[in-house]
Amino acid sequence: MNQPLVARPQPEGDTSKWLVDVQAALQSGDDGALWRLVDQHHDPAVAHHSVATLAARISYRVEGRARFSEMFLLPVIDQPGGKVIGDAVAFQNADFCINEALDGWLPPKTRKTVFRGVRPYDWIGAWRPTVLQGHLHSTVPGSELTKLNFLTETIELPPDVPRLGFVCMVLTSERGWPQLPPVDTLRDNRFKSVVSFALQNGKSAAPVVLPPDRMQCAVPDGICLWLHQMHQVVPITGWIALPLQASSDVVKITLALASEDVPFSQFTLRKHQLGMQGLDEVLAMLNALAPMLDQPMDIPSKRAMTTLDLT
Structure with a gap:
């Protein structure tokens, strides 16, 4: 029988209880309790980093043996066309080619479950902590096949700009949390080249890919590269970031674009996916590309309820 483990880093004092309470809120899907706990922490950066770390992890037992699983993402930037x-x-x-490339890139004996398809950031930016945890639990041996429902918002973009997606995978280890291989530029470049070529569709330009990374690193890395490449094609002329009052998790980014077709675009950042450091990285990239808009704005988004089979 699979028995959940409580993730217990090694802090001292009240921090230990706070981490256990965060884990309990994640396991129960109580987003309200989760963000109240974040607000109670004396250091917001540490609190958001802890939530981003714990939200992407689960631990459990199979036949008495401990398993440690974590969500990793592989950023993919699809070129125009x-x-x-x-x-x-x-x-x-x-x-097949992507799995072979991953087996050669990851440390030996790393167990992996790769989810089908390149998921658009429109979807991933809509994932609440409960949805992320649902993806993780779907990989536990013996778990029932489930479907997740979540509300997605379409990121409206000019037709000639790149689009951002991710290959999602869960890595599992019996010896603590899964680890990435040491930095090796040659190996990383070879991996990126193989995966990019495998994904290339006919005569269209090959997508740009980055090696897999932990969620709170892969999401900001992918967004920053995507924004930079978008700016090369259709300049970003201004931007603004606004926290969503209805959710402590969400920051809405509005872009002003030098495009007659789509003069404004909007996308969502979720703190439980990026942490404060990742959020700061995205804002720094935007600040380097364009000035901040003087007036806050919101634009209507196309919304759709998405039902996703977990495999």
Whole structure:
């Protein structure tokens, strides 16, 4: 029987109880309790880093043996005219090659579960902590196949700009939390080249990919590179970041674009995915590309309820 473990880093004093309470809020899907705990912490940066770390992890036992699983993401930037993101057939054709490349890149004996397809950031930016935990629990041996429902917002973009997606995977270890291999530029470049070529669709430009990383690193890295590449094609002329009053997790980014077709675009950042450091990295990139807008604004978004089979 699979028995959940409580993730217990080694802090001192009240911090230990705070971490256990955060873990309990994540396991019960109580977002309100989770963000109240964040507000109670004396150091916001530490609190958000802890939430981002714990939200992407689960631990459990199988036949008495401990397992430690964590969500990792592989950023994919689809070039204009590409059809990598959301194309099940393209990913199916590339699936074997991507798995072989991952086996060669990851440390030996790393267990992995790769979810089908390149998920658009429109989806991932909509994931609440409960949805992320649902993905993790779907990989536990013997777990029932489930479906997740979540409300997505379409990121409206000009047709000639890159789009951002991620290959999602859960890595599992019996010896503590999964580790990434040591930095090796040659190996990383070889991995990126193989995966990019495998995903390339016909005569369209090959997508840009980054090596897998922990969620709170991969999401800001992917967003920053995507924004930079977008700016090269359709300049970002201004931006503004606004916390969403209805959710302590959400920051809405509005972009002003030098485009007659789509003069404004908007996307969501979630603190439980990036932590404060990742949020600061995205804001720093935006600040380097364009000035901040003087007036706050919100734009209507196309919304749809998405039902996702977890595999």
